[in-house]
Amino acid sequence: MNKKIGIILGGLALLLVVTGVVVYTAVFSQKPVTKVEEFLDESLPPVDSAIAVDLTKSKVKDNTLVLTVTGLESKYRTLAYEISYETQGVVQGVTSQPLDLSGKDTFVRDDIYLGTCSGKVCKPHVGVKKVSVVIEFTDSTGQKTQFSKDYDL
Known part of the structure; x- marks a missing residue:
């Protein structure tokens, strides 16, 4: 026993x-530093110069960005974005699926959180000073164009 x-x-x-x-x-x-999948497609032409893109820190939500796109003039069917940034030596990012723009002149996304969430617990990424934005637009004929810019926060 x-x-x-x-x-x-x-x-x-x-x-x-x-x-x-x-x-x-x-x-x-x-974990080794891994680069976010390259979203930028050098072969795509730039988006129409009438399109204005603004990226700002949210005034109501901590560690959150607001992406505003104006000048769409209902010409575009979808947009998809990638926002990448470095935090504590690691490249992180936020990507979207293609989002419907049909009939819209302006697009606003006010809930782009810089951090990770699991369940109801979110942990912000700290020390983010600069972000890179790449937006892919698809017009009503299916032609794709792209916008890219770095923003200081």
């Missing part, structure tokens, strides 16, 4: 050690 208890306790101790090593490795390991 004592042998069985010893074997069970030994197995549990081994399981506890292995679990501790796995958790420690997952939480505290240094």
